[in-house]
Amino acid sequence: MTATESQTEARPADTLEDAPARVIPEALPLEPEDPPRVGEFWLRGRLGANAAGYLYAASDENGRNAVVAMMTEGSADDAAARDRFVTAVDELPGDAVLAHNDADDDDLALWVALGPIRSDDGSSAASDERLLAERRGEDVLSAVLMDRIPHVGLFRGPDFRHYWEGRRRPGLFRIWPLPWPSVLRPASRVALMLALAAMALIMLLAVFLAWLLFRNAEPLEPEPVIPTPTNTATVTVTPTTPPPGTPSSTTGPSPSNSPTLTPPTGLPSGSPNPSSTGSPDPGDKF
Template identity: 70%
Template sequence: MTATDSRTDAPPAGPPSGPPAGPPDGVPARVIPAGLPLQPEDPPRVGDFWLRTRLGANAAGYLYSASDDHGRSAVVAMMTEGSADDAAARDRFVTAVDELPVEAVLAHNDADDDDLALWVALGPIREDDGTSSAADERLIAERRGEEVLSAVLMDRVPQLGRFRGPDFRHHWENRRRPGLFRIWPLPWPAVLRPASRLALALALLTMAIIMALAVLIAWLLFRNAPEVDPGPVIPTVSGTATVTVTPTTPPPNTNSPTPDPSGSPTTFPTPTGSPTTGPVPTGSPGGTDTPGGDPGDRF
């Protein structure tokens, strides 16, 4: 009796045949977003284009998907605050934009705006109708925006010699916030959704009600308050001056009145001598034309 080998030759392991396994039935496939949401530091609008999502970023700038009020889509390339403050980087941005085809540049800001970051809107991009042509146009616009930012960063410049020493790095690479921008007219409330407009209207109405209540409470508290005493009367400046006439020294023992035992009214002695006479000065009190004017009497 001979023993037989029960092992069978297994086929070699290899890639599974057929289409790849997809999600189970009834479970929707995960949708990869076309871009990242905007951050609070991102501008809501540049020029005539409303920014929608972030498509990419590096030390030189950002790529945004955008559209204008007429529904025209575009890809916006905008410099960071660090690269926008470098005159050489701004020149490289302008040169890269000038080298693009004329029909690819939809809009851009003025290169003479030294206090603003440079940006350019690239297109044209047709409405996404599910065809490959619309996707290709968006991809081409994104590639052109990447080329503009790469020209600013100079990361695609070929190496001319051997690598020696430390790697090259721009001094502004750490300043990666979006560059300065200016919006006029203000973007709101045109971009607000109906729910946001309702919230804004309710907030304004609440503020008006609070202000009305504050005015009503103040009126109820102070309506019966006593009137404040009038302040001191400040004399007005006139062209006359009051002159005080001083009598001469009275005789001795005549300073006090002499009581009359008969009950008659008390009489006062009449001072002797004539009153001082002299010219009466005219003009304002304390003026230069008043002799002996006291500076404290001036008003």
């Protein structure tokens, strides 16, 4: 075999060695059902899952990385599973638990943030810390699932299975403060501010158009009567002022406005005035 043939045969091996390795993602993308944030940690992706809970890659606003273990909907509704989760977290070293929620929140799923994990600077120490945090999170979820307990006795009958293993959605969570707008990108913040400015401009334009339409409107005649709480209306009567030069009297009507009585004509003198005596009695004719 010549040197040229040996170089030709070795060329495919060199090509395989020089080929770049397939990049494995740090974490799987979050699903729509996953919480964007638990506590003070923003979730970046999924690291693993089983029937008891999920492992998430997370970081807080200060750049501190962590691995968050969170119970599923089914395991969070089981009081015994919650006790096993709390017991497993209490057995971890004190410096490994960065944060966790209160075990008394019966309506929320329990979670714990594990670390510390330094920023990925390419060193083996950063990857070791992340792997250690992931392993501790797996141990916590395995304690809830009880899948690492050695079997005692002979295998007989059906396998043991928790009644809540089918409910694998992430457990209930509470976000406060709300994830927006701090989680938005700069471009999204600009779009949000422009939308709010457009809404304010439309409201001002509507108020201005209403003012133009109704500024010269005639007042209502008569004015509307607004009832009081007792369902009664108060009417105010304004007395009229007589024209100047008209004599006024404090008692009785004005002479100009009082009616004038004229005696009837065609009556004999000395006969009583019907207007003064009243109407004659019909019995007087007989």
